[in-house]
Amino acid sequence: METxxxxxxxxxxxxxxxxxxxxxxSDGVLTPQELRQLYKxxxxxxxxxxxxxxxxxxxxLADEAFLPIAGYELNFNRRNSKGMTLKTCxxxxxxxxxxxxxxxxxxxxxDANTINDAIRRLRENGFxxxxxxxxxxxxxxxxxxxxxxxxxxxxxxxxxxxxxxxPENQLHYEACLKAGRKMLALYTDDNHASCHSFSPGxxxxxxxxxxxxxxxxxxxxxxxxxxxxxxxxxxxxxxYTAVMNALxxxxxxxxxxPEIHAYYIEGDxxxxxxxxxxxxxxxxxxxxxxxxxxxxxxxxxxxxxxLNRLRENDEGFFRIELMDKEGRTxxxxxxxx
Numbered sequence: 001m002e003t004x005x006x007x008x009x010x011x012x013x014x015x016x017x018x019x020x021x022x023x024x025x026s027d028g029v030l031t032p033q034e035l036r037q038l039y040k041x042x043x044x045x046x047x048x049x050x051x052x053x054x055x056x057x058x059x060x061l062a063d064e065a066f067l068p069i070a071g072y073e074l075n076f077n078r079r080n081s082k083g084m085t086l087k088t089c090x091x092x093x094x095x096x097x098x099x100x101x102x103x104x105x106x107x108x109x110x111d112a113n114t115i116n117d118a119i120r121r122l123r124e125n126g127f128x129x130x131x132x133x134x135x136x137x138x139x140x141x142x143x144x145x146x147x148x149x150x151x152x153x154x155x156x157x158x159x160x161x162x163x164x165x166x167p168e169n170q171l172h173y174e175a176c177l178k179a180g181r182k183m184l185a186l187y188t189d190d191n192h193a194s195c196h197s198f199s200p201g202x203x204x205x206x207x208x209x210x211x212x213x214x215x216x217x218x219x220x221x222x223x224x225x226x227x228x229x230x231x232x233x234x235x236x237x238x239x240y241t242a243v244m245n246a247l248x249x250x251x252x253x254x255x256x257x258p259e260i261h262a263y264y265i266e267g268d269x270x271x272x273x274x275x276x277x278x279x280x281x282x283x284x285x286x287x288x289x290x291x292x293x294x295x296x297x298x299x300x301x302x303x304x305x306x307l308n309r310l311r312e313n314d315e316g317f318f319r320i321e322l323m324d325k326e327g328r329t330x331x332x333x334x335x336x337x
Contacts, residue, residue, distance in 0.1 A: 002267035007335050009234040009251060010262060015243065017046035017231045017252075019069070020092055020132060020154070020188035026051035026073075029193040036061050036068075042227040046243055050092045053106025057098040067238050070098035073132065074118060078110035088137045089115055089147070093127040096244055101126035112146040119149040128248060130186060133157040136166040141175035151248060152184035155331060158228035158256065159190030177317065177334060178285060184247075184333050185319075187229035187254035229256045250333040257328025263320070270305040272320055274330075277301075281321040284310055298325035310337060 022028035023035055030038065032049060039047050048069035049058050055072040062068055071094040078087040087110055095101035102125040108114050119129045128151040134144050136157065144153075155173050160166035176183050231254050235246040246252060253260045262273040272280065280303040282291040289310055293303045303320075310318055317334040 005265045006263070007265065007332070008253060008260065008263040010264075012234045012236050012251075013238070015045040015067075015233045015235060015238055016043050017048070017069075017233050017243075018044055018189045018191070018227075018229070019046075019048040019094070019130070019186060019231055019247075020050050020073075020157070020159075020190045021048060022051055022073075022190070022192045023049060025049075025054045025056060027192060032056075032058050032061060032068075035191070035193075036066060038226060040066055044227070044230065045238055046231075046233060048092070048094055050094075055093075055095075055101075055103040057095075059098065065238070067240060067243060069240075069243070070095040070101065071127070072103060072106060074104075074106045074108075074122075076108045076110045076115050076118070087139065089134075089139060090132040090137060091115070091119065091122075091150075092130045092132055093122045094130070094244070094247075096126050096128065096241075098240070112143070115147055116149065119147065123149055128152075128244070130154065132188075133160045133166065133169065133190065134172045135169045136160040136164060139172070141172045144172050145175060145179055145181075150181075150183055152186045154188055154190075155185045155254065156187040156229055156256065156329070157190045158188070159192060159225035162224045162228065163192075174283075180316075182334070182336070184250045185254055185331055186231060187256060187331070188231070189225055189227070189229050191226045193226050229254070232260070253330060253332050255322075255328075255330035257326065258322040258324050258330040260322070260330060260332070263332060265307060268306065268308045270307050270318065270320075272303045274301060274303070274322060275324075277322045277324045279323045281323075282318055283321060284315045284318045286313065286315060289313055289315055296325075307337070 023032045046067045048071050050071040050073045052073050057070040058068040076089045077085045122129050131150045131153045231252050233246045233252040235242040258277050259275040277300050278298040280293045282305045317336045319334045320332045322330040
């Protein structure tokens with residue numbers, strides 16, 4: 001009988017997470033409590049509060065079915081002579097231990113040395129640091145490669161894609177992987193809830209529009225940038241350190257629709273079981289060694305790829321992407337061989 005090595009744990013709990021969000025503590029429409037209510041209703045158990053330049057733990061929102069992750073978003077801007085932002089870099093800092101992490105200043109000028117220094121200090125102060133939406137930020141892959149110390153990059157950001165029609169970040173992510181950066185992937189919402197749902201009594205920039213929605217809309221109806229993307233984290237329990245360790249180790253997959261039921265190596269085959277999809281893509285360092293399986297009817301629930309082709313050609317990693325009939329995608333993290 002062939003040995004099966006699970007890439008995604010099969011003996012741990014799966015927790016649905018959103019790792020980039022905004023509340024009324026910065027430029028979001030919903031309060032932290034309303035976000036908790038909305039996301040719990042849609043099956044999320046882990047939620048990172050990453051308000052702009054505002055670090056709060058939100059420990060009071062935790063219960064046996066909901067884990068708030070403490071974090072905040074920092075930005076670095078390049079402006080023209082009239083003060084208009086021409087280029088930016090946004091990074092999310094997530095606390096490894098919310099009681100010990102020490103935040104730093106939340107903004108600065110766009111400069112690779114300045115950004116790298118902030119990443120270094122955040123890591124020293126007890127945070128992991130992720131790169132947010134580089135395509136939306138108008139960063140080029142070459143500019144991203146000037147930055148060091150990221151744990152993960154947003155490959156898909158539903159807020160950017162659904163409310164700004166911004167391109168996704170595949171090119172930036174591929175450039176980093178092929179440059180030897182062992183960087184993890186993320187799908188996030190980056191929710192502000194400014195397109196649909198509004199908090200009762202909201203008085204911010206969208207107040208006039210908010211009046212057109214009933215009070216219950218705030219937590220009953222997800223906005224265009226809410227409850228869309230997720231990271232499915234595998235951990236032994238819904239506990240802060242266990243979840244953060246899973247994030248650091250890449251024990252998760254990302255999705256805006258397709259579900260991965262099992263992901264493993266069996267003998268010389270890379271195997272994946274999933275909800276019905278139209279395409280499964282194997283990606284690696286070399287284009288010539290990539291592969292795919294397609295069915296326009298969207299009936300694929302199992303895929304296998306030859307691992308020996310990668311081993312024989314000294315490929316450093318492989319990863320999987322899925323797409324269903326509606327064009328919704330999912331992805332795994334790189335697995336190094």
